[in-house]
Amino acid sequence: MTDGGKAWVTLATNDSYALGACVLANSLKRVNTVGRLVVMITPGVSSAMRGVLEQTFNEVSEVNVLDSEDAANLALLTRPELGITFTKLHCWRLTQYEKCVFLDADTLVLANSDELFNRDEFSAAPDSGWPDCFNSGVFVFTPSLDTYAKLLTFAVEKGSFDGGDQGLLNLYFSDWSTSDIGRHLPFIYNMVATATYSYLPAYKVFGQNVKIAHFIGPSKPWLQFFDSSTGLVQPESGQEHLQDLLQSWWNIFRTDVHPRLTPEMGESATEV
Amino acid sequence: MTDGGKAWVTLATNDSYALGACVLANSLKRVNTVGRLVVMITPGVSSAMRGVLEQTFNEVSEVNVLDSEDAANLALLTRPELGITFTKLHCWRLTQYEKCVFLDADTLVLANSDELFNRDEFSAAPDSGWPDCFNSGVFVFTPSLDTYAKLLTFAVEKGSFDGGDQGLLNLYFSDWSTSDIGRHLPFIYNMVATATYSYLPAYKVFGQNVKIAHFIGPSKPWLQFFDSSTGLVQPESGQEHLQDLLQSWWNIFRTDVHPRLTPEMGESATEV
Ligand SMILES: O=c1ccn([C@@H]2O[C@H](COP(=O)(O)OP(=O)(O)O)[C@@H](O)[C@H]2O)c(=O)[nH]1
Numbered sequence: 153m154t155d156g157g158k159a160w161v162t163l164a165t166n167d168s169y170a171l172g173a174c175v176l177a178n179s180l181k182r183v184n185t186v187g188r189l190v191v192m193i194t195p196g197v198s199s200a201m202r203g204v205l206e207q208t209f210n211e212v213s214e215v216n217v218l219d220s221e222d223a224a225n226l227a228l229l230t231r232p233e234l235g236i237t238f239t240k241l242h243c244w245r246l247t248q249y250e251k252c253v254f255l256d257a258d259t260l261v262l263a264n265s266d267e268l269f270n271r272d273e274f275s276a277a278p279d280s281g282w283p284d285c286f287n288s289g290v291f292v293f294t295p296s297l298d299t300y301a302k303l304l305t306f307a308v309e310k311g312s313f314d315g316g317d318q319g320l321l322n323l324y325f326s327d328w329s330t331s332d333i334g335r336h337l338p339f340i341y342n343m344v345a346t347a348t349y350s351y352l353p354a355y356k357v358f359g360q361n362v363k364i365a366h367f368i369g370p371s372k373p374w375l376q377f378f379d380s381s382t383g384l385v386q387p388e389s390g391q392e393h394l395q396d397l398l399q400s401w402w403n404i405f406r407t408d409v410h411p412r413l414t415p416e417m418g419e420s421a422t423e424v
Numbered sequence: 425m426t427d428g429g430k431a432w433v434t435l436a437t438n439d440s441y442a443l444g445a446c447v448l449a450n451s452l453k454r455v456n457t458v459g460r461l462v463v464m465i466t467p468g469v470s471s472a473m474r475g476v477l478e479q480t481f482n483e484v485s486e487v488n489v490l491d492s493e494d495a496a497n498l499a500l501l502t503r504p505e506l507g508i509t510f511t512k513l514h515c516w517r518l519t520q521y522e523k524c525v526f527l528d529a530d531t532l533v534l535a536n537s538d539e540l541f542n543r544d545e546f547s548a549a550p551d552s553g554w555p556d557c558f559n560s561g562v563f564v565f566t567p568s569l570d571t572y573a574k575l576l577t578f579a580v581e582k583g584s585f586d587g588g589d590q591g592l593l594n595l596y597f598s599d600w601s602t603s604d605i606g607r608h609l610p611f612i613y614n615m616v617a618t619a620t621y622s623y624l625p626a627y628k629v630f631g632q633n634v635k636i637a638h639f640i641g642p643s644k645p646w647l648q649f650f651d652s653s654t655g656l657v658q659p660e661s662g663q664e665h666l667q668d669l670l671q672s673w674w675n676i677f678r679t680d681v682h683p684r685l686t687p688e689m690g691e692s693a694t695e696v
């Protein structure tokens with residue numbers, strides 16, 4: 153596999169998540185990844201933001217749950233609630249790459265993680281809420297139109313137990329928890345923000361090894377207050393334990409992303 | 425391995441945890457386990473409660489961190505904070521059994537789990553706080569004086585990153601997260617109470633398969649209010665999601681354990 157066959161893939165359906173995608177891409181550049189940077193977008197992303205994404209990523213791939221014409225997609229029309237779930241599945245169609253890692257737009261790469269391209273489909277890290285499920289914010293996959301079609305058919309037939317891609321992918325790759333330890337990514341590749349306090353002694357020992365942080369839940373980094381005079385993020389009450397990780401996100405936003413935004417787009421992130 | 429070589433082992437250092445141990449033992453009897461029932465106790469358990477434990481368990485094993493005379497135990501005298509950690513380690517000295525499963529006194533067996541005796545040392549389920557660590561409330565082990573001595577030496581030298589047995593055992597069995605999927609017990613064998621709400625959709629799908637529940641944290645079942653006129657437990661505020669599991673615990677307590685207690689001991693559990 154040449155380096156050109158390796159890609160990091162993320163998704164943004166609106167300008168807010170696109171800001172996350174830009175910070176993520178720059179975090180990957182800062183650790184000198186050999187992988188290509190790919191963002192999938194839907195028409196909900198503004199054309200101005202699309203321009204910024206085109207400057208930042210190697211490839212911007214427009215996807216739309218309704219643009220395909222196969223049978224599964226037609227059946228899908230009767231299940232509109234699965235729309236966002238399906239959007240992430242489009243990553244399997246990126247067959248111009250050999251091996252990919254999907255990263256949620258609310259993740260941040262802290263250290264070079266190119267070794268993930270040596271893992272096989274389907275690899276992911278445990279979800280801390282129910283650790284026999286994997287968290288679908290970071291996963292290694294092999295693009296394949298065949299897999300894409302199977303996932304679509306499966307989704308239409310079985311649905312998703314949580315209404316999102318995670319519930320669907322856990323049903324589809326249902327032997328993840330029992331079949332091969334090699335498919336279990338170490339938690340340091342998808343450390344969810346809640347883990348900074350749920351087992352604090354473990355975070356103190358292993359937290360220094362974290363390579364990819366994931367801001368799950370409603371408190372996204374771009375929704376925090378940022379004081380542009382001091383350059384410091386001010387986490388909302390109850391999120392103080394995330395100060396350091398949020399500051400890392402904002403440092404990249406301020407230096408690498410903000411200068412490329414037009415004034416209107418800047419307002420998508422919250423500044424005081 | 426004959427059935428007599430299989431044992432469930434728990435620990436109680438005081439009368440409150442001993443009540444938990446009694447409910448646990450009766451939960452194992454109700455599912456017709458073939459395993460022996462063993463409780464390790466320290467002198468902190470009253471003699472009256474000890475009598476109840478002797479009626480309930482096949483074996484009551486008195487342990488004391490200071491009763492051994494090997495070098496590691498002497499070194500231990502300089503590390504008094506590790507006392508409770510070390511108490512659990514005594515389970516490796518139960519060499520009259522071939523294969524054992526340790527269960528915290530705050531666990532409850534909901535379905536026959538005798539298949540756990542077919543697992544090898546060291547098997548445990550992921551900890552939801554940091555899922556590359558295992559939770560040490562349920563684990564499969566092979567009694568061995570050699571392992572016991574190594575654990576003691578290791579504990580004195582390395583300590584425990586969380587001050588408890590879990591931090592110690594995770595350092596000692598440090599390849600658990602990467603070496604063998606067979607050593608990963610399914611989460612249904614150690615479903616921590618917090619998982620009933622941390623990823624609710626998963627609990628709704630997989631919760632019906634739970635075989636062993638674990639009441640981690642400060643809200644132990646025996647500390648909840650129980651209305652003896654209605655027979656219903658009244659979980660403290662914020663613990664309502666645990667109603668069903670707590671009721672299962674109290675049903676066993678009321679039927680199988682309470683009748684054996686003397687009036688004074690009854691007060692260890694909270695009744696309204
Ligand atoms: O309105 C949305 C919701 C989600 N996403 C994408 O889907 C991922 C998963 O959603 P999210 O991260 O919000 O879920 P969480 O990780 O908090 O469960 C995001 O990171 C984005 O890449 C998006 O583009 N627009």
Ligand SMILES: O=c1ccn([C@@H]2O[C@H](COP(=O)(O)OP(=O)(O)O)[C@@H](O)[C@H]2O)c(=O)[nH]1
Pocket residue numbers: 434435436437438441508527528529530531561639640641642
């Ligand atoms: O004062 C104590 C504390 C703990 N234990 C034993 O050690 C186990 C682990 O402690 P606990 O269950 O309270 O920890 P948690 O599971 O809440 O982390 C208990 O279940 C008991 O078996 C005990 O006997 N006395």
Ligand SMILES: [Mn+2]
Pocket residue numbers: 256257258259289366367368369
């Ligand atoms: Mn996410």
Ligand SMILES: [Mn+2]
Pocket residue numbers: 528529530531561638639640641
């Ligand atoms: Mn416990």
